[in-house]
């Protein structure tokens with residue numbers, strides 16, 4: 001069976017979400033460390049333009065976005081279930097909220113109260129400037145709430161989590177963990193790494209106890225891989241995961257399309273449409289270095305456009 005190759009970096013919260021799933025399912029995986037900012041030539045060779053972190057590679061199939069990666073990992077290793085029926089469809093709603101609303105106040109706030117300085121300790125002023133410019137370009141057009149805004153937004157949302165856990169349940173939706181837990185945990189993981197957030201977190205003891213349970217999943221068994229090796233894996237793979245373009249979803253099989261995120265980091269990826277469902281959009285593209293690859297995106301949160309000739 002092909003290796004699970006996760007392209008990620010240590011400080012990335014969305015990578016942490018996926019690493020927790022690797023841990024929950026005791027998976028062995030290969031870890032390719034990607035750059036934290038552009039340029040990312042080896043990333044773009046595989047994805048065709050998608051620059052966000054993380055993405056998962058299995059042979060010549062590339063899966064973008066943690067929401068899709070988690071579904072792929074659950075298909076690959078069904079036990080223990082990441083989407084247990086007992087957790088109800090609310091688990092998807094909570095994942096979606098945690099990946100957007102919770103993430104977008106927790107991460108900037110941790111940076112604003114000293115997390116950035118800590119993370120970048122020892123980096124040159126040029127690096128800091130380049131990083132700030134990179135993130136500004138990634139999130140162009142988004143509002144930039146200040147620390148008082150983010151602190152208020154975070155307190156409200158941590159209070160929601162605290163009251164969800166008020167009956168003593170170990171996980172957000174009951175006795176067993178689900179996708180909602182790992183999605184919410186990535187923001188708490190990031191907040192805990194900013195020492196000045198400790199007082200805030202101390203106000204939510206049930207969240208702290210819940211996080212201890214989730215963090216105990218660990219990360220599975222990663223072994224490093226170079227990006228050159230990952231490109232070689234893609235180039236030498238000939239088989240792809242089976243996909244099809246379902247009818248009546250607005251796009252034709254084989255059509256030349258672009259796929260791009262609708263929220264931020266919206267660099268378009270162009271190729272021939274080979275897969276489409278309510279869950280996934282898949283394009284096939286040829287790359288000089290990666291060979292023929294198929295790039296998969298979740299349908300939710302991504303925009304498909306026909307390319308006009």
Ligand SMILES: N[C@@H](CCC(=O)N[C@@H](CS)C(=O)NCC(=O)O)C(=O)O
Nearest residue numbers: 012013014036051052053065066067
């Ligand atoms: N919806 C995406 C969001 C991914 C995301 O925002 N990742 C951050 C890192 S945690 C990112 O891409 N930052 C810029 C970069 O790594 O270049 C997902 O679920 O994977």
